[in-house]
Structure formats: C-alpha cells, structure tokens
Amino acid sequence: MDNEIREFYNEYGIREWNRLEEDIYSRINFILHMDFIKEHLHEGIKILDAGCGAGRYSIEFANMGCKITLFDISDEQLRIAQKKINEQNVNHNIEGIFQGDIKDLSSFENESFDMIICYGAPLSYIIDDREKVISEFYRVLKDKGVLAVSVNNKWGILKMLLGNQNLDFFSNPKYWLLNKVMETGDLLKHEKITHPPRHFFEGKELEKLLTDGDFKNIILGGSPCFSCGNAQSIEEICKDKKALETIIDIELKTYTKRTMVDNGEFLLAKGIKE
Amino acid sequence: MDNEIREFYNEYGIREWNRLEEDIYSRINFILHMDFIKEHLHEGIKILDAGCGAGRYSIEFANMGCKITLFDISDEQLRIAQKKINEQNVNHNIEGIFQGDIKDLSSFENESFDMIICYGAPLSYIIDDREKVISEFYRVLKDKGVLAVSVNNKWGILKMLLGNQNLDFFSNPKYWLLNKVMETGDLLKHEKITHPPRHFFEGKELEKLLTDGDFKNIILGGSPCFSCGNAQSIEEICKDKKALETIIDIELKTYTKRTMVDNGEFLLAKGIKE
Numbered sequence: 237m238d239n240e241i242r243e244f245y246n247e248y249g250i251r252e253w254n255r256l257e258e259d260i261y262s263r264i265n266f267i268l269h270m271d272f273i274k275e276h277l278h279e280g281i282k283i284l285d286a287g288c289g290a291g292r293y294s295i296e297f298a299n300m301g302c303k304i305t306l307f308d309i310s311d312e313q314l315r316i317a318q319k320k321i322n323e324q325n326v327n328h329n330i331e332g333i334f335q336g337d338i339k340d341l342s343s344f345e346n347e348s349f350d351m352i353i354c355y356g357a358p359l360s361y362i363i364d365d366r367e368k369v370i371s372e373f374y375r376v377l378k379d380k381g382v383l384a385v386s387v388n389n390k391w392g393i394l395k396m397l398l399g400n401q402n403l404d405f406f407s408n409p410k411y412w413l414l415n416k417v418m419e420t421g422d423l424l425k426h427e428k429i430t431h432p433p434r435h436f437f438e439g440k441e442l443e444k445l446l447t448d449g450d451f452k453n454i455i456l457g458g459s460p461c462f463s464c465g466n467a468q469s470i471e472e473i474c475k476d477k478k479a480l481e482t483i484i485d486i487e488l489k490t491y492t493k494r495t496m497v498d499n500g501e502f503l504l505a506k507g508i509k510e
Numbered sequence: 511m512d513n514e515i516r517e518f519y520n521e522y523g524i525r526e527w528n529r530l531e532e533d534i535y536s537r538i539n540f541i542l543h544m545d546f547i548k549e550h551l552h553e554g555i556k557i558l559d560a561g562c563g564a565g566r567y568s569i570e571f572a573n574m575g576c577k578i579t580l581f582d583i584s585d586e587q588l589r590i591a592q593k594k595i596n597e598q599n600v601n602h603n604i605e606g607i608f609q610g611d612i613k614d615l616s617s618f619e620n621e622s623f624d625m626i627i628c629y630g631a632p633l634s635y636i637i638d639d640r641e642k643v644i645s646e647f648y649r650v651l652k653d654k655g656v657l658a659v660s661v662n663n664k665w666g667i668l669k670m671l672l673g674n675q676n677l678d679f680f681s682n683p684k685y686w687l688l689n690k691v692m693e694t695g696d697l698l699k700h701e702k703i704t705h706p707p708r709h710f711f712e713g714k715e716l717e718k719l720l721t722d723g724d725f726k727n728i729i730l731g732g733s734p735c736f737s738c739g740n741a742q743s744i745e746e747i748c749k750d751k752k753a754l755e756t757i758i759d760i761e762l763k764t765y766t767k768r769t770m771v772d773n774g775e776f777l778l779a780k781g782i783k784e
Contacts, residue, residue, distance in 0.1 A: 407752045462665065466739055
C-alpha cells in the first residue's frame, strides 16, 4: 500500500468530506459528476466506490437504494465515512467497507459489480501501472458494467491557477516544473507541493487508457468545464438564484462536448464492459 | 451591400484598429491569429484580406513582403486602413483596396489569390448564404491556396461574460435570448444589442462549413483559448514579463487542441483548396 497517499488523506481528514460543498463551484463539480452517471444508477445495483474518500458519493448512491462497497486507502477517511453512514442511516445499503490500494483489488471476485466509481482523482496518484488498475476494474465488473472515473486535468488545473492569479506559479515556471508537467503530465516530488506525486491527464490519453483496457462507448467530460478558472466570478454571480440556474444549464449543455473537455478542472471518463 | 453592418463599422472607426492592441488579452489574440497561419506566409504571395477592417493584419502581411488586396464593407475602415498604410510606408505591397460585401466577390477573377484571410468575425455577420461566401472564397483561391477564418465562438463569448461577472446577462437569460443562441447560434435583432445580427459558431459547425465547401486538411483553433474568460487575471499577472511568456507558451501549446477549441472567444479555422 502507498503509505504516502494514505497518510496524506488521513491528515486531510474531514476536508475531503467538505470538499464538494464548500462553495458554489464545488457544488457544480458535484452536480456534473452525478449527472455524468445518472442514466446508469438504478435501485439495487452493486457499486464499488474505489477511492471513496469520506463517502460523499457512496452515501448519495446508498440514498438512492444502490448497494455500495466502499474502498479507500485512508483508514481515517473510512472512519469518517462510517460516521456519516451512521448519521444518515444508510447502513442497510452498505455491503462492505475495505481499506486498500486501488492497485490491488484481490479482495473482490470476478464480475462482482454493476458499476465502479473512481471519482476525485484516485487514478491521478497512480504514476506507474495505470493499465493494471484498469484491467482490475474490468475484471471485477459484470458484463455490461460501467466504469466512471475522474482525474486531474492538465490544462484545467492551469486555468484554475490563472483564475486564482497565482503570479508565483506563472512567473516561475521552471521552479514549478511546468514544462515537464505539460510534456509528460507527471508532477513528481517537489518541495512546495503538498500532494503526493500526481499525474495530470489529457482527454485523449484517458480515452486511450480505457480503450486499451477494452472498455467500449467511451464518453469524456470536463468538471466544471464552462466555469473552470472562474470560481470567484461563479461565487459572485451565483448569489443570484436565477444566475446559478443559468450557469448550471450552460455547464450541463457543454461539459461532455469533445471540443471542451480538456478545459475542465477534473476530467471525467466512462466506458462499458461488453 | 448590408448597410447596417457598413454603418456599424463606419461608426466603430478607429476602435477597430486599436482593438488588437488595447490590452494584453487582445495582444495574445493577435499573436494566436498570426501563429495560426505563419507556416503559409511567404514573401510575394497574394493575399485577399476579406473583411480587413482598418487593415491591422493587411499591414502586418505587407510588412512581411506579401502582396495584399484589402476588402471591407466599411468605407470609413478602408479610409483608416489607407492612412495606416501611408504611415507605415507599405504602399508598394498593396495591390488594391475594394469596398464590398464578402457575399459578392465578383470583382475578383477565378484563382487570383494564394491565401484568403477572413479574420475578426466577418463571417459571423452572415446569417444566410454562408455556403455561398465559402464557395466564392474557393473560386478566387488558387490551387493549394489557404483559407483562414475567425468567427465568434458561442461558448467562448459566454465564458467572457462570466469572467466579466455580467450578472444582468446570467440572471436574465430569457431577455438575452440565451436559449435561442445556445440552440441555433443566431443572435438576431434585439433592443440592447448594439452589433448587427450575428451568428455564434461551434467548432463542429465551422468545420462542416469548410468541409462542405470542399476545403481539405481543416484545422481548428481557439483564440484566446486557455485565457478565455480571464482577461482581468491575464492583465494583472502579465505585468510580470516572465508570466506573460508563460501564458503565451501555454496558449501556443493548447489553442489548436480539438478538445479545447470551443472554449476560445474566437474560433479559428483553416483549410486548403486541393
């Protein structure tokens, strides 16, 4: 198990649960992640939430009557998830809570799940062996099962830094290893980076990963896509309820456009095993 | 000739000349428009600048030794262009200055030009008969000639309004005919709109227009693409020279990515007659 990632998320604690509701931009992010899979969510289906964090999505699915298996590298995140599950009284829809690394799904039998969700960028922490993770996802999915992932997007993250007017970053590209990240997508050990090493994706690359893993009908998305890099404007404008509706409407109309997706902060992808 | 458009640009006057250098965001726009065609620009080639406005691009090309024909609907814009040509001493590379509507290129013989530039959205003012304009461009181009256009981009313009925190727009989508624009791309007569009726494009649609007009090797671009919707951050950050270099570098690396182009304020497209 990757102890650096485990410790990072243990330390991250409740911030992971709060992450998706702390501001309007994050709420839009959550809405798009949910919209991306809504056609596949049915009562009673078995879902593996791989890299579930504090269980934000798991509990949403459990509330819809899906049967959830939670899986995360961080024992602290799983402890928070269990607390939230108790609070929200959805224990009857929780089939198991497992601590583990997504690189090793040996706890699960072949064809165990109707859907696997790997949201919030667990895949971005896999620097080598991404293909192995995808093939394990494939193995534990039933026939016609759906895999949905979200990862950090290379250009979307840069747009976010631009929107935050991060002068230090743009005036010191060498220090921040920008050229290397733009070329390879990898951001390895670095004194100012608090996150463990991460990979930043482009749409084409994530699509190829799923296609090579034999998934079909790949669809990509950006989240948030239209609003990416404009969190402050969104926060300001969307104090007006009608404006918030308008922004969400534009997001929903654009976030899966092939000609937009590399612009989103998170990159979404889904595919079917068939 | 469309008098409404002619009068709008007559009235617009010198602002059209200044448009591409009034701030850093606009200068990036100019850099990308130039980069998009730089591989095709050679000394001595004949260029038609269709919808040349005040001649900003024409004079740039003339300075590089290209032979330019200026064409615009606005007599006032052409008057400014003539003045700028005189100031910059490039008369020897100007082959003609014509007032006219891009819907009617009958002044020009078949296969007269190596390149046609239609930059700054003249095509966006053509609500009907866009196919006819493209076929006329095709007719007056030589074999292997290049057509390069830029038009208003539907989603990029909305991103710009978001970046400007235009609350009135987002809280009154009905008044601003937003749904109609998102569906059809057309923004027709409207009491608060000062521009003549315009069409806002998506990448796919502009690509189809050029493909149907028998152009080959179509390439799309967004301009500015990475910075779209962030003019204020750009202005702030790019007071630092190194940060400006970084931003331009990111723009150049991203603006022709298929998975980004619908995000740019202007949508660029080029194709070859062959």
